Amino acid sequence: MTSTANSRPYHVIVFGASGFTGQFVVEEVTRTLSDGPKGTMKWAIAGRSRHKLEKVLEQASATLTKPELMSEVGIILADVGDLASLATMCKQGVVVLNCVGPYRFYGEPVVKACIENGTHYMDICGEPQFLEGMQLKYQSQAAENGVYVIGSCGFDSIPADMGIQFTRDHFKGTLTAVESFLTISTGPEVGNTNQL
Structure with a gap:
């Protein structure tokens, strides 16, 4: 190249x-x-x-x-x-x-x-x-x-990438896979997003 x-x-x-x-x-x-x-x-x-x-x-x-x-x-x-x-x-x-x-x-x-x-x-x-x-x-x-x-070189990917990096660095053993889940709940005034 x-x-x-x-x-x-x-x-x-x-x-x-x-x-x-x-x-x-x-x-x-x-x-x-x-x-x-x-x-x-x-x-x-x-x-x-x-x-x-x-x-x-x-x-x-x-x-x-x-x-x-x-x-x-x-x-x-x-x-x-x-x-x-x-x-x-x-x-x-x-x-x-x-x-x-x-x-x-x-x-x-x-x-x-x-x-x-x-x-x-x-x-x-x-x-x-x-x-x-x-x-x-x-x-x-x-x-x-x-x-x-x-792809995914931006904000959407950064929290997940940081979470995987943190998990890998603190996991005792060999990390072979990570699953993540997103839970969204809304209330009368504001939405609440929790990412695991």
């Missing part, structure tokens, strides 16, 4: 950058890059509307006092309903961070385009059916193309 990485203009593309979650991801990528070595990672944002993407960069630029964002971050137009635009987007990046959900409706075309174009894929999905479906359907093709498809 090194030769591919060297031939593509962007290391990372944030797809769905103008959406609710995408805007936070843009700010976090900006913060992370500000703390790291300067100029080492080229990145872009992608979505359906150039105007909305420009507004996201303007907002992040103002919030983080980073006027250089407007000239340093690329803009790519892509739409999950336009497979050619997804292919064009994927060919420009090494990794696509997909923030377009719900994934059960909009995720598969992005996964497919990434695999077909040799681009690694990450998302913030918390939808088990989608995650399992993509693994069953695309695992072999992703492996053949040397592409990583990494």
